[in-house]
Each structure stands twice: as C-alpha cells, then as structure tokens.
Amino acid sequence: MKHIIIFAFLLISVSTPAQSVEVGKLVNDSLSLVKLTGETYFEIKGYNGEQFYNKNWMKGDILLSTGEMIYNEELRYNGLFDELIWYNSSVYQQFKLDKPLISEFWLKNADKPSIHFKQITVDSLTATAKPSNIFAEVGVEGKICLYIQRKISKVNENNVSIDGVLYLQETIKPTPVYYLKLNSNSYVLLEKIKLKPFLQLFPDKSKQIARLVRNNNLKFKTEADLIRLISLLNGTDSPNN
C-alpha cells in the first residue's frame, strides 16, 4: 500500500509541474517544416541473398542537402539499388527517399558507434558513363578519406522450381567498393584490398607506407587493415615503431 501511495505521488508530481505551461495541444507535427520526401517502395523479393546492408530496421539520423537534420527515423540501406529506404510508422509504409535530398545519414547501433554514410559523386565504373552519386559508408576521414560503397551485386542466376514452376533466381552478395579521397579532392577507386595497388596511389611515399605496414603487423587483407593504415597515414592513429 505504501508503495502504491508513493508511486501515485510520483505520477502526480510528474504530470503537474509547478508554474509550467502545457502548451502545444495542437498537432505539433505541422511545426516541423523539414519533411522527408520519396516514393513508395515496393521490395523486390526472391533474391538468393540479402539486398539490404542492414537487414533489420535501424534508427537513424539524416542530414538533408538543405542543411537540416531529421532524427530517429526507421531506415534501411539497400545496397543492391543504392537507395535509402524509410519506414514511416504513421502511414505504415516503406518509402525510397529522394536521393538528392539526402546528404548524409547515420544508422544507429545500440552498443556500437553509428554507421555513417555520405553521398559522394564518383566517376562511373564504365568509362563512358557520367559521374554518379552514391551512398558510401565513411571509413576514415582526414587528409586521406576512405569511403566504402556497401554495394550488393548480382553474382549468379539459377533456375529454381517453386510448386512445379520454374523461376529465375538471382544470387546476390556484398561486393564492397573502396573509394579513396586524396588531397586532390578526387575519388580514386581501390578495386581490391591489396598492398601493391594501394602503394601505386602514393608513388612518392610507397617505401614509408610499406614500412608502416610492416612495423604495425598489418596483413593488409581486410577492411580493418585498410582503415588502420589510412588512420596511421592521417596521423589519427598512433603507430608502432
């Protein structure tokens, strides 16, 4: 009984603040000018593999190209189509957000650091195509920046039989693409995480970089190695002698 009374007191205390004004009884959503815009997203299913970078919805913040921020929206990044998908819980629908509106976004992990994506303009992989705007995860930012396009590609297709009907099923898998932004502000594609092509990007400093890799026991085969090396080059990570 005593606990019930204390609890009731706490409830009353919280709900009737002294001298306060419980304002804004009107619908306050209309007081937020900044709106997300996009088109209804129809998920194409039936792939063999996961098309989303984050399979489950994650809370995320979005920096719009207009400079405004939008916080705590349900987001998924589709690596197959390079689109940011938004779940609007008010209308219970998924929407593909207008890409020119999105400058950056952060997918928030409960216990880990947020995953930061930026829209960058890179030369298309085919020589004739125009530069394209892509969402890429920020690996490292500094004098040298590393952006990782969390691309999901079709790698194979097979005929599968469902209830006696043959369907063409595409197999998809993550095929990350690495872009380095050097002092020149241009993006350079790093096709694979291998030391040799990386050193070729820095002909003047290749010896020092090779020594740095050796001294820090970097095998230079994983993304983590690449991030660590660029951090070392930027001076944001302390090297082992």
Added chain:
Amino acid sequence: MLFFVLIRIPVYAEKTGPETIYLHTDRTVYVAGESIRYKLYVLDGVTQKLSYNSKVGYIEIRAAYQLPAIQCRVKIDAGISNGSILLPDTLTSGVYQLVAFTSFMKNYNESGFFRNEIVVINSFDKDMNFKLLYPDYKIVSDSIDKPFNIIPNKKIYNTREKVSVRIDKTGINANLSVSVFENPRIQTSCNSITELMHKAAIQHLDMLVNKKYVPEQNGKILRGSVLDSITGQPVANATVLLSCIDSVPNLQVAKTNSEGLFQLLLNEYYEGKELFLTIRDMPSTQHWKIEREDEFSLSEKWNPTFKYDTGIYNSFFVKSENIAYINQNYPAEQEYGSPELSGKKAYLPQLYYCSVNPVILSDYTPLNDFKEIVRELFPQVRITKENGNYRVSVLNGSQKMFSDAEIAIFLDGVYVDDLNKIMGLGSEQIKKIEILNTERIFGNLVYKGVISIISKSSVMVKTTPSSWSLRFRNDRFNGSDNYVEENPDSIHDKRTPYFRQLLYWNPNLALKEGESTGFDFITSDNEGNFLIKVEGISDDGRPLSFTSEIQVIKHLSAEK
C-alpha cells in the same frame, strides 16, 4: 527517482515560464513622418534573464478608441531586438499606445503585455487640440540598488559640444540601451525596465488563461481554424495545405484538432510572400471555410480617459515640429531600414527532390487547353468529368493502372484547390509541366502522383481562391535600425543647421564585469534639457535603469 522528479519540475518551469517585454524607445514625443527607434527586451518572467524562448515579437501602435495605426513583427535574437518603426505622416496628433508582446505571452492575461504611451504630432495640426493622460511629469525610476553610475563630464554644455559619458567599473555583465533626448517631461505609464519588472513580479502569478500558444522559437506560427460556414461549428481532422508562388511545388500540411484549430510554422522562406491556404479533399457536399487568427488581435481595446490639456507642452510640440521641418530640408538620416538578410538560405518545403523531365510546351505544336495538352502529350494522365466536376488521375508507374485517388496538382508552385482553374490553360499560358506518376510521400502526406504546371506569367497571381481557401500576404519582419551617428564634419559646418532632439541612440551597449565603458556624442544647435536614459538587463537578471540630465545652452563665447 524522487530526487529526479523534484529537480525536474523547476527546470521545466524555468523553460516555459511567462515572458515579460520591455520596449525602450529613443524618445517619447515624435513628429509624424519620423521613426521610432526601439530596443526590445524579452525576459523570462521567472528568472528575469533574457529569454531564449520566443524568436518573434509583435509591436502595435494604436490611438485610443481606434484600430491599430501600425502593426509590425520583429525578429528576436537571444531575448533582444532593435530596429525602427516609421510613423506615417498621416497620423493625427495625439497620444498613442505602444503594445508589445510575444505569441507565448498570449497564454497569459493581456495585462502582462508591455504598454506605454508616446505623443505624435502632425505638422499640419496647428491647434494641438488633444489631451494627455497624466498631469505631471514623474522622475524616471532608477534601479534601487545601483551597481553603477552614469556620469557625464559636465552638466551644462554649449551647442555643438562633445559630451562624454562614463560608466564606472562594475561587477556585472549587462546588455544596455542608451538614448539621449530632449526631455519633454511628459508622464507615461511605464518609465523604465526596473518599474516594469517590479509590476510584473506582482502581476504574473496565476494569470494563465490559455495553453494553446507554443513559443515561436523557429519563426512565426500561423494559426487558424476550419469551420463549417453554415453552422459555425469547428471541423476536426481537416487537412490544411499551405503553399506559395514559386518555381517549384511547395507544401506545408496541418491537421485540425478537435476544436478545428491548426498551426503552421512560417520560416523566412515565407517572408513577404502571398500565401495560399486550402483544405485537402474538400467534400463537395460541405461548406467549410478557413479562418486565420490575427496574430495582433488584442481583446482589450485602449479606452483611456484623457483629462489634461497639452497646455504647458504646446511650446515643446511646436519646437518638435519646427525641428522636424528643418531636418526634412537638411536630412542626415538614412531612409527607412530594409530587412536584414540572414546568411543561411531559408528552408524551402519542396514537395519533391527526385529528378523529373519537364515537358516544355513551346517544343510542341500549340494546344488550346489543358485537356488537349493532356490528351496529346501525356498518355499517363486521364481527365474525366463527373457531375460537372473534373477529375485528374495518373497511370501509376509501379502498378500500371490508373489511380482513382486524388493527385496533387500545383500551378506555379501552389496547390490547386479547384481544377477549373487549370482546364482553360493552353500552350499560350503554360511554360512547362512536370509529372510524377508514382505514389509519393511528403512528411506523412501520401499522394498518388503530382502534376506541376509552371505558367509563363504567374497565372496563379490572378486567380481567386475558392470559398474553402484563403489567400493573404505574410508581411516581412520589421527592418533593422536606421540610426546613423552624425558625421562630425557636417556638424562642424556652421552654415548647415543642425538641430536634434535625439542626440544619441545606442541599442546595444555592452557592459563588462570589471571594465568601465562610456559613450560620446555631440550636442546640436537645439537648446534645452536632455535626458540620458540607460536601460538594460544584467546577465544575472537584474533590471538596470539609470537617468541623468544635461543642459544645452548656447554660449556666446563659443561664437568667437
């Protein structure tokens, strides 16, 4: 937990306490055609510090028993605002009331609004046949505990002589405003910020009368209601759309609450623009209308009792007129200030950002009207007519079928409230058309497609709103201060008459702890008693009011 609850309450109260406004004007007597220079202080009624809550303030100038003569909206930054208001030269002579408030203050009784009086003289009024509110001049209330003193270097000055005023070292930081003006010795109802805060401390408690006004922290909030025009009953859950003429479709959306009320934020994008309000999916059987709340509307009229003849003040008024006449012929001031432009571009609530290929009508054979344009150029659009009402539907790009749901149609960036407005438009009038035939979202508003029509000569400007729509101009914020300090060279030119009733105005004088400060100005050819009036608020919320008087007398020796 209990500790959390106990400490949380005062913090919340501090954030949302009532506000108090003080308006320091440069003078108390003006000639119609002159400007009032002001410094507006918005203070938190609980802490008495500058309030960071409201960013918009409202100033109204009204004569007794009459409609307001001037209404202006001012931008407030960190609790302060300064600028000037031009008094039209059509104002008749008399006592006018200045009222200043924030929207948030409307939650409280109007008696908490700032009120003071000024006298306006019209140069064409030779009789001065008006009366005053108070009989005698009362000495301006200085701060009771004086943390500093203002000390002019002399008490009596010659004409065109430099005056240096010193403010001693103090133990406080404060934001001050200073005016030095010829003292007409006319009594007004609010003489200083100290006096105001003293009154506010007595009045503010238990005055809450309303809860619907949120602080205008990001811009003006447009409020209104949707009503049934026949029964007068409020309409709940109506979707109100706001847009304005632009080269891109733009939109803001609000839903009415159970009392039929809605509110929309107007940022700088909407400054000085013609706004169009309408109701989405207006049922054809209903007679709804939108009513806009007048943000200046004061429930209390100003009905004072004027008893006292201008008698002894008449000579001062005539002198003011003469000085205004001289200054018209020898102007030293800049023209009325223009609004400040903020560095950041205002956010435009654009309907879509995806790329669309516009159809430029001049690239095609001229077509007579919109129906013909659609028939010839847009197979994905269908126009039908039922019971005399047009209906436009688009072929949904994903579902490959015509959607019966209403699509959003924009003309010159404005949401079209009646399709008849666009049906007569042909290639002669239309510049380009953009069509999005996918289901889209804007915030929480889902629509089946968009047609955006941009006309060659802003056709939307010439349209008349439907009975369920509203069109009005959103006035700009009041301009910044136009006060410029006198050019010393022109002052020393004895061939040019130099008469001033305002010798100095500084709306932002910073007072820093442990530092002395001061200001200089030059007396004019106008002889008389001048009041040095300093008002302000310290960082710890202490109202500061100081006055001192100097005399200007022309000494013949100075002519030598």
